[in-house]
Amino acid sequence: MGISIHYQGKLNRPDMADEFCEELEDIARTMDWKYNVINDEPDSKPFPVKGIIISPHEKSEPLVFTFDPEGNLQNAFMLQFLGEEPDLTWYNHTKTQFAPIDVHIAVIKLLKYLQQKYIENLKVTDEGSYWETGDADLLKKKMDFLNVKMDELAGLLETLEIGKDETAETLADKIEKLLNGKMKNSINRIKKIE
16 A cells, blocks of 8 residues: 556667666666666576666665566566566556655656656556646645555554454454444545545
């Protein structure tokens, strides 16, 4: 649970991968973001990937930009588990919920730049709506709302009484009843913040 940014696309040309990685490495160094360059051997399974993984903040998930030989943006982590399932490995995401709001904004601005220069068909879904609106106030409202709801949920779960003979199924039933009773409409309210 939390504000995430989802993205997928393909390099304008597959031979742009090296240039892309070099520029992102420069950007990461300039921004003082941690990064790792990925450059698989040609016979890597299921296929080699080339790219860069950037950590914009310690409380944000990394941005993964790894490309297959055709220039498709691949999720390097999903490839380890799913192999050549392109419908599932083309989707990348990063959760920025717990990082400062300016990290989310910087990530969106980076993605917009990359769309203009390298990945014309980049598709982005921003749960904070900043990609679509550029509205930092709306992004903050959504992040704040989720933080309040997560705190409420943590408080509710602390009240849950767990017996020593509790099974996973009975515990799940208790949690479901607790959530239905106390937070029934909260999830739908986030969509109305706009």
